[in-house]
Amino acid sequence: MSNRANAKDKSTRRRKMAQRRHGRPKTEAPPIPSETGPMRLNRFMAKAGIASRREADSIIVKGRVRVNGTTVTELGTKVSPEDDVTVDGRPVSPKSPLYVLLNKPKNTITTKDDEKGRATVMDAVTLPEGEKASLFPVGRLDRDTTGILLLTNDGDLAHRLMHPRYEVEKLYHVTTAEPVKPDQIDRLRNGVELEDGPAKADHISYVGGDHKRVALQIHEGRNRQVRRMFEALGHTVKALERSHYAGLNLNDLRRGKWRKLKPHEINALRRKVKLKAIMF
Numbered sequence: 001m002s003n004r005a006n007a008k009d010k011s012t013r014r015r016k017m018a019q020r021r022h023g024r025p026k027t028e029a030p031p032i033p034s035e036t037g038p039m040r041l042n043r044f045m046a047k048a049g050i051a052s053r054r055e056a057d058s059i060i061v062k063g064r065v066r067v068n069g070t071t072v073t074e075l076g077t078k079v080s081p082e083d084d085v086t087v088d089g090r091p092v093s094p095k096s097p098l099y100v101l102l103n104k105p106k107n108t109i110t111t112k113d114d115e116k117g118r119a120t121v122m123d124a125v126t127l128p129e130g131e132k133a134s135l136f137p138v139g140r141l142d143r144d145t146t147g148i149l150l151l152t153n154d155g156d157l158a159h160r161l162m163h164p165r166y167e168v169e170k171l172y173h174v175t176t177a178e179p180v181k182p183d184q185i186d187r188l189r190n191g192v193e194l195e196d197g198p199a200k201a202d203h204i205s206y207v208g209g210d211h212k213r214v215a216l217q218i219h220e221g222r223n224r225q226v227r228r229m230f231e232a233l234g235h236t237v238k239a240l241e242r243s244h245y246a247g248l249n250l251n252d253l254r255r256g257k258w259r260k261l262k263p264h265e266i267n268a269l270r271r272k273v274k275l276k277a278i279m280f
Helices: 003-022 041-047 053-061 155-162 182-190 225-231 263-272
Strands: 065-067 085-087 090-092 099-104 146-152 170-176 192-194 197-199 203-207 210-218 237-245 258-260
Touching: 041 053, 041 065, 041 085, 041 155, 053 155, 099 263, 146 155, 155 263, 170 225, 182 203, 192 225, 197 225, 210 225, 225 237
Parallel strands: 146 237
Antiparallel strands: 065 085, 085 090, 099 146, 099 258, 170 210, 170 237, 192 197, 203 210
């Protein structure tokens, strides 16, 4: 064997030994392909952080959107990045993705702004106005519910996280005025009838043996669903907190505080709903 071949063989063996000791080098996640072609107007607005796709549809139907100077009310309209799009006279363009995790405090409305002047979840986020204005909450927590809430301007991710198809898991801690009986735990596990159809817990248990505290996981996102499930059994909910959402938790995040998501958290969310990872 030549000296060159021998040296190459030794180099290969050293590299394999290093990989066994330290693990294989991590590969970068593939970048999201840039979008230069036409896309639906509601998606364009969601990527710009105006609103979720569903809310964007409502804005379009109300005649608040103009494309190249013409008012558009047709939901299937497609636009390109080169088009001049305005909402209520303000220019709209897609922004860099931003992801914020908030531990929602009590007595705040889950919306970008409130016509009655009440405190909203946006008041808790201290970001530069340009970044903050692009965010919108993914789903809703009612005024008195506390806990984990995702805010983003990534309309594609928000749309999929809220879509029933992806069955995104949500874990709630419920405190009731009276003890929840074991047979009622079984009823919640098997399903209770609500005015908009049956609802059941994917997982449910007492917290620390306290029958007034229950941990309940669901994957649906109907309005006030958890409260209504307990009310259907005659219980009054004294406190409700969402502690986990789509694999995210509130570790080291105090009530009313927020933080930006880490790259691995963002890509875990995207993989959960079958979106391509972002390369950071």
